[in-house]
Amino acid sequence: MTRTPDLIDALVECGTPVQRLRPPLVRAGLWLAFAAAVVVLLTTLHGVRPDLAERLQEPMFCTGMAAAVVTGILAAVASFMLSLPDRSRLWILLPAPALAVWVSSVGYGCLTDWVSIDPDGLHFGQAIKCFATVLLTSAPLSLAMLVMLRYAALLRTHTVTMMGGLAVAALTSSTLVLIHDIDATLMILIWNLGAAAVIVWISGHFGQKAFSWVASRLPTIPTDALRR
């Protein structure tokens, strides 16, 4: 076993100047700007759903949409806050109210429109398109978050990945609603909460490995520290 004074010698030897992190709110803002760019790019390339103007008149649609976006923003802020060791764990509660509104708006829509489910509610072709949108939105956002929060590999990995996953999931879901005409309530339920649950589940299970993998390939964290 290495002696502690020897370890200190080695660490001091590697004590090169480091770039301090920007404040977490600024970093969250940068990530959200990137997310906005991805959403704008996708909606420009794909086009918004034909009945968007009509749907925006409906309070429930607007509430659900706004709640999803706010959940994404607050979850992103929470994940950047939680990634710092000296910030309170209570930041995890930040997106909770918006998340509750989002989930309940989807659930309420599902309840009121339950009768409108028809056998043609699930179309295979549309499902594939929806899946492609989920991938195209969530993949770059997750990757950006992994790179920006790679130092969290050593601390609070699980919490940070869950929050990051929630942010990605909420923004992906709002993009999905913006682009795809998915009125069947079952589809809304599947694609909103289903996609969100899958993204959060993936983040929770593979987040630590992903963070460690990214951190070991990018500067800042020495590999020997991660191997311990």
Added chain:
Amino acid sequence: MSVRRHSATPLTLVASPSPEEERRVQENRDWSRLMGRAQEGDRAAYRTLLDDLTPYLRSLAVRCFKNPSDIEDAVQDVLLTVHAIRHTYDPARPFGPWIVAIAQSRIIDKLRRDTRNKSREIALDPSHETFSADQTNLQAHLDDIISDASALKRAIEHLPPDQRQAITLLKLKELSLQEAALASGRSVAALKVATHRAIKNLRHILQRQDDRT
């Protein structure tokens, strides 16, 4: 397991006896400033900080571990993490919560790791190290081994001269066939044949001795 959460106030160090030492401690007390300078590449400040932090981290680790090597392991783990994520510290904020949160996280991780390992591993005691079969307990049969070696030596002496020479050069002195051929002035083929016959004869001689006993 519990690690006491530190307040945001500056951390107090162990009181030092001499005024000179006390002055040095006061000077270095501002760990926040030291970390700020370390982030800018000031290695002397970084060394002072890590040296000052070590006893404090040890005092945290000692609450959770009894084994001195575990305590040092935890301290080193925290120091490595501090080094790895030193860029996350904002000098405008208090240093205490930052270092305590890191220490807490790494100590809990180590406790979890140790618990997992302990649940999978079984400590070996001497009874696990040998099988009950006589052949595996070498220490108990040292005398037999010595007598076997002397019996073999005697058996080699009874071999015909050419076979004895072949077995001595190739098996006891462990020369290669070419080296043994040079040393003995015999061909490689002759040495091979002699060795084969010698081993066959030795087997018969030792077998006869065993039968007699």
